[in-house]
Amino acid sequence: MTLGKRVNQSRIIMSSTKEFNWDDFSTKGFGDGYSKEQRAQMEAMYAGTLSEITEKEVIKGVVVGVNDKDVIINIGFKSDGLVPLSEFRDVAGIKVGDEVDVFIEEQENALGQLILSRKKAKIVRAWHDIEAALENDSVIEGLVKRRTKGGLIVDIYGVEAFLPGSQIDVKPIRDFDIYVGKKMEVKVVKINHTNDNVVVSHKVLIEKDLEKQKAEILNNLEKGQVLEGVIKNMTNFGVFIDLGGVDGLLHITDISWGRINHPEEVLQLDQKVQVVVLDFDDDKRRISLGMKQLSAHPWDSLASSLEVGSRVKGKIVNVADYGAFLELAPGVEGLIHVSEMSWSQHLRNPADFVKVGVEIEAVVLTLDKDERKMSLGIKQLTEDPWTKGDMSAKYAVGTKHKGVVRNLTNFGLFLELEEGIDGLVHVSDLSWTKKIKHPSEFVKVGDELAVAVLELDVENRRLALGHKQLEENPWDTFETLFPIGSVHKCIVNSKNDKGAVLELPYGLEGFATVKNLEKEDGSQVEVGESVDFKVAEFSKDDKRIVLSHTAMFKEEAKAPKKAAAAPAKKKEEAAELPAQAEKSTFGDIDALAELKEKMEGKK
DSSP, X not given: OOOOOOOOTTTOXXXXXXOOOTHHHHTTTTTTTOOHHHHHHHHHHHHHTSOOOOTTOEEEEEEEEEOSSEEEEEOSSSSOEEXXXXXXXXXXXXXXXXXXXXXXXXXXXXXXXXXXXXXXXXXXXXXXXXXXXXXXXXXXXXXXXXXXXXXXXXXXXXXXXXXXGGGTOXXXXXXXXXXXXXXXXXXXXXXXXXXXEEEEESHXXXXXXXXXXXXXXXXXXXXXXXXXXXXXXXXXXXXXEESXXXXXXXXXXXXXXXXXXXXXXXXXTTOEEEEEEEEEETTTTEEEEESGGGSOOGXXXXXXXXXXXXXXXXXXXXXXXXXXXXEEETTEEEEEEGGGSOSOSSOOOGGGTOOTTOEEEEEEEEEETTTTEEEEESGGGSOOTTTSSOHHHHTOXXXXXXXXXXXXXXXXXXXXXXXXXXXXXXXXXXXXXXXXXXXXXXXXXXXXXXXEEEEEETTTTEEEEESGGGSOOTHHHXXXXXXXXXXXXXXXXXXXXXXXXXXXXXXXXEEEEGGGGBOTTSOBOOTTOEEEEEEEEEXXXXXXXXXXXXXXXXXXXXXXXXXXXXXXXXXXXXXXXXXXXXXXXXXXXHHHHHHHHHHHHXX
């Protein structure tokens, strides 16, 4: 900062560019009466009144004059210096004789003036005091000027220092504005001379005061001890509680006997709470706290009338894949297994029956107060459908019903006739004519299917159902249409090394072995050809028709065989039949019904 360049002419001692010579004035009476030795002595005395000063240092001076613009400072130099009055705004009523610190910028500028600065003196002195405070670990007082990002700005000795938010207090501070304009004791923790930055801390002062308190608390800490603390931080797994300089963790599971999803449901920041010490680690200084342990366990206060078979009411607090938990009271829960939600033997997702937060009624199935375990059921609120009414009459063999497909397996499907009444339809009982490898070829889950009861076992809760039994067996009709020896026009659908699959009239399929595919010219019947075949074997029970083209032109094939040889031949041909021919597929059952009606009309 530049100094005032005005000079008080009455106070400045002008210096000459050449040495002053007393002898030049002795003839005029100036200095007359002083000998040469006396003059030398006086020069030495005058020179002793002037101080030797160094630029860029802080020195004390005395105010020798004040005007409307400047303050005149005497520092014992050959000339006085000027400091703008504006640099003394913080001093009320500056007057002659006051002692002040000034910074020497220049001993003599181009105009021969002494350049001083009080402002720079304050800054230099402030940095000196700040460095001394850091070195000596001393406490200094500052004024909080304003809030800034991440903390506060504190004025110490005229220098702005940064007080991080984490260094304000041992507990998290959520409102920094409450400190603005207030004085605060701090310690200097870091100085960055490159950027002229100072970092201070108020927290270290508190921590030092709390060390003794911490040691006292930890020395007297015991399991089961009840303490009072303040909630300083909350997380999804629990809360941290300040016990007076020592932090303890109150886990979410130890807050309440009942279920809570987050501590904020029952607690809040800065709340005073009473807790009990559950455990602590002297080495790591970890303290586990509990709150629910201050009250009796809800299981201990259960009504004595509660027993197996009792009806209870509660709220669903959790739904899992295997069931749901019903809360009867905070801390008292029972499991409703999915198998106890419905009489249906077809298990479903528990979410189909209950939702979290819904209040329902249930029946106590098992109760163990010592282990604090309870199992509940919902289906027991309604009558067991297998014991309700006369099942033997309602689902008597031969009765017809409709149900919903609930599940598909490799061997069949499960059909729900009503809530709790399921029956099995075997894959072989789906169709008289179609070869069905898997039920998914015929129906899908959720479809409605008509069935007839084939077998009922009330004691074992088993019900066998059939779909094809709703219609008459068309093979009774086929037996009259395809007698042994009858000739039919067939198309060869496919061939393999054992024979060929043939397409017969009415959508049926038959089989011919390789030797029975030989034509009259010695060639073989090929895929896609349509030629006459003669029925060689018909089995209604096995739903199998075996045919031969060779028998059409070879007489020996037509001649009847000996009675003893016939069964052997059938066995031989049957052994050659592929699996596909053993259970052949057939056409639409409606077409077969019409076929039977026509045949009966002809008769």
